Amino acid sequence: xxxxxxxxxxxxxxxxxxxxxxxxxxxxxxxxxxxxxxxxxxxxxxxxxxxxxxxxxxxxxxxxxxxxxxxxxxxxxxxxxxxxxxxxxxxxxxxxxxxxxxxxxxxxxxxxxxxxxxxxxxxxxxxxxxxxxxxxxxxxxxxxxxxxxxxxxxxxxxxxxxxxxxxxxxxxxxxxxxxxxxxxxxxxxxxxxxxxxxxxxxxxxxxxxxxxxxxxxxxxxxxxxxxxxxxxxxxxxxxxxxxxxxxxxxxxxxxxxxxxxxxxxxxxxxx
Numbered sequence: 001x002x003x004x005x006x007x008x009x010x011x012x013x014x015x016x017x018x019x020x021x022x023x024x025x026x027x028x029x030x031x032x033x034x035x036x037x038x039x040x041x042x043x044x045x046x047x048x049x050x051x052x053x054x055x056x057x058x059x060x061x062x063x064x065x066x067x068x069x070x071x072x073x074x075x076x077x078x079x080x081x082x083x084x085x086x087x088x089x090x091x092x093x094x095x096x097x098x099x100x101x102x103x104x105x106x107x108x109x110x111x112x113x114x115x116x117x118x119x120x121x122x123x124x125x126x127x128x129x130x131x132x133x134x135x136x137x138x139x140x141x142x143x144x145x146x147x148x149x150x151x152x153x154x155x156x157x158x159x160x161x162x163x164x165x166x167x168x169x170x171x172x173x174x175x176x177x178x179x180x181x182x183x184x185x186x187x188x189x190x191x192x193x194x195x196x197x198x199x200x201x202x203x204x205x206x207x208x209x210x211x212x213x214x215x216x217x218x219x220x221x222x223x224x225x226x227x228x229x230x231x232x233x234x235x236x237x238x239x240x241x242x243x244x245x246x247x248x249x250x251x252x253x254x255x256x257x258x259x260x261x262x263x264x265x266x267x268x269x270x271x
Contacts (some may be wrong), residue, residue: 001042003027003144004179005112006053012060016042023132023208027060027180031137031234038143038182058110058146058180058225065110065133065174066225067150069093071216071240072209089161094197098222099216102164104150104238105174116271117151118172120249126153126251128268129241130195130259132188132211134218135180140226142218144182147259147266149175174238175268184216191262195243198256205249209242216240221230 004015005027014021014030021047024160031039059065070093111117119126133148151174156168194208218239225237251257255270 001039002179003030003042003058003184004051005056005058006016007056008053011204012056013053016046018051019046020051021045023046023203027058028062028233029060029238031063031135032232033137034139034212035137035143035169036186042182052211053179055092055113057110057115057175058177059082059107059110060233061106061108063107063236064103064122064231065105065107065148065236065238067102067168067175067238068216068221068240069102070241071099071214071221073213073215087130094215097209101221101225101237102168102242104169105135108172109171110176111172111268112176113178113266114171114270115175115268117149117175117257117268118170118205118271119151119253120153120156120170122156124250125158127245127249128152128197128251128257128259129238130193130243130261131238131241132191132193132261134222134239135234136222136226136231136237138152138217138230138232138233140222142185142188142222144180145188145261146176146180146236147178147261147264148191148236149259149266149268150238150241151175164183172271175266177266178264181264185222188218192260192262193243196260197251198258199252199254204255205245207243207245211239213242214240
């Protein structure tokens with residue numbers, strides 16, 4: 001099943017498989033339910049009215065978006081290469097039992113498909129990070145996924161690992177969408193992920209990987225996120241990137257970033 005969020009004259013409306021859900025149904029209410037109850041409930045609630053409004057980011061204002069780091073070998077190598085003072089920190093995290101987990105954005109700051117993301121004005125080295133983004137309910141269960149763009153300022157983080165919040169969290173730093181696929185965690189272990197960056201009508205960078213290349217499992221990441229934190233409205237968790245452009249590459253205003261996971265594409269222009 002596929003959840004999307006749309007604009008309407010009465011405010012945002014959710015839809016399942018293209019059919020509107022009743023007004024008042026939100027992701028927050030759906031994520032308060034056990035994962036096993038969702039498919040039958042959505043089938044029962046779906047109306048015969050087709051969703052027609054523009055797509056919005058598939059989350060409510062209340063959901064938090066969190067991030068995971070150094071979950072792929074390529075990410076570990078890139079973080080070590082960019083670090084000026086503490087390259088060994090990333091090797092230690094890659095090998096450790098406890099993953100790196102950090103706060104990324106609150107729902108109302110997160111943009112959706114077709115909306116612009118940003119690079120910081122005080123940086124010179126910026127990249128998108130294409131990531132599978134888990135959708136987790138209030139009980140800590142993985143109910144599905146969406147596509148995530150974890151925008152990152154590599155020069156800020158490379159200067160000092162303690163600058164990670166500034167490198168990762170700022171206006172326009174997180175894109176998710178276009179919708180949410182409701183699937184169990186065991187269906188996510190071998191999904192193709194691709195990144196394409198278009199500049200002036202030509203492809204400036206392209207890369208691909210697979211979730212099978214992750215060192216950590218999705219249930220493990222979700223368990224660490226909810227271990228000592230309650231998420232009564234559910235949460236989204238980006239799970240790290242296995243695609244990193246070469247060190248000489250940096251995003252420019254006007255670039256178009258396309259991230260595709262198993263046929264679902266999130267596109268954002270760099271503002």
